[in-house]
């Protein structure tokens with residue numbers, strides 16, 4: 001609408017009819033009436049967007065209380081982000097959500113085969129030359145991106161303009177100032193590509209690229225392992241002695257972290273693991289000073 005406002009000709013007469021004819025006969029030219037109606041609608045939509053932003057902010061605040069990593073799917077429109085989300089959650093997600101029963105419809109909990117969990121957010125698709133006014137309209141989702149632990153850039157590798165689309169997405173990401181967030185690149189729709197073997201070979205050469213088909217499910221196990229590796233990179237190493245009466249902490253460590261070693265001592269469970277930073281802070285009272293370094 002903001003795009004149309006300065007370009008208005010008489011294309012909005014139906015809106016005048018919808019407003020019940022009240023705007024007629026006020027001495028305004030048709031075009032001004034049209035503009036006024038459009039501005040009112042823009043105002044209403046902006047208010048609605050603000051409500052959406054506030055809601056998502058509340059969800060995020062609630063979520064940060066729980067140490068489950070949040071991963072956002074980003075990418076060019078039609079790259080297959082939503083398909084990937086559905087495929088992953090359809091195949092692995094727990095039917096009953098305990099903690100996030102009221103999650104926004106685009107965020108889903110994913111449980112991998114090894115029992116680890118993360119939250120996956122589907123975001124709005126990017127397009128080339130995204131007008132700044134539109135960037136503002138997408139803010140609710142885009143803010144979500146900036147608070148993720150990891151970004152998954154989904155690419156339609158079968159598309160003849162895949163390179164330009166990657167570039168366009170990178171450009172929006174740099175405008176959003178999220179370059180510091182680790183990223184995994186996913187070459188999707190490999191089933192549709194004319195040269196799938198070549199693409200797979202190329203992807204195998206690069207350690208930040210995973211080749212998949214969100215549609216057929218091909219490569220999804222590799223995708224999950226790659227996610228695990230990336231998440232591990234952003235976790236911190238802890239060695240903690242968890243008292244026996246804090247059993248729930250141990251469960252959480254197993255769920256959100258990567259346990260390297262568990263030992264039962266007379267004072268409690270000695271655990272060595274990679275865990276999300278926020279969770280490591282929760283464990284501070286039980287952490288041990290140790291001379292051994294994290295395994296590489």
Ligand SMILES: Nc1nc2c(ncn2[C@@H]2O[C@H](COP(=O)(O)OP(=O)(O)OP(=O)(O)O)[C@@H](O)[C@H]2O)c(=O)[nH]1
Nearest residue numbers: 077078079080081082083124125189192213214215
């Ligand atoms: N052949 C093939 N088609 C796919 C694959 N993944 C997605 N598609 C199709 O691509 C189209 C777009 O998929 P979406 O998941 O809606 O894409 P999106 O990235 O969410 O798009 P936006 O929401 O517009 O950003 C759909 O028709 C999907 O069925 C794939 O791996 N192979």
Ligand SMILES: [Mg+2]
Nearest residue numbers: 081082122125
């Ligand atoms: Mg989508």
